[in-house]
Amino acid sequence: AQTVTQSQPEMSVQEAETVTLSCTYDTSESNYYLFWYKQPPSRQMILVIRQEAYKQQNATENRFSVNFQKAAKSFSLKISDSQLGDTAMYFCAASSGGSNYKLTFGKGTLLTVNP
């Protein structure tokens, strides 16, 4: 069974600064996918970024990037030039692919961006 752990329940950052959210996971699968989702106060879940485990290159989407350390089973999210609109709950998730149709979510990190 997969597990996803987010060890930081809450974090805060000043506007325009950089913040890194931590995520570790455990899986016995060789082929899997990792995701970060954002849930703002509206509670709409939004896919932020995805990483395919067999790709060594870290994924990047505008101000969002990941640090994927496969051997350490670590998948952290870096947000650069933080904006007030980045205030949200962030969930890390893992999928083992294949016939397992489920995502395993972490418990989330509440990020507050302060002006």
Add this chain to the structure above:
Amino acid sequence: SQTIHQWPATLVQPVGSPLSLECTVEGTSNPNLYWYRQAAGRGLQLLFYSVGIGQISSEVPQNLSASRPQDRQFILSSKKLLLSDSGFYLCAWSPDPRENEQFFGPGTRLTVL
């Protein structure tokens, strides 16, 4: 492009009343569909998922049931609501079971009084 709809957006129901939440996906065919529940300030709990019409897998035995009468329609139901059924219900779809990248609807906030 694909879109996912949920309704109603909010619902207040008395204990013991029935429930029907609907989710529909547009712009795709044969998606995997999912129902999640999220308690306030908590993570997501997978309730049901479906890989095809009439095919429902239950993750948590409880007071709820799900049905998929059409390819792009997923319904969450209850015959008698409990106080503990209150929460935020999210529907999601996935185009590719290999990757299982999921896209979520806007959610339904259910309050059982």
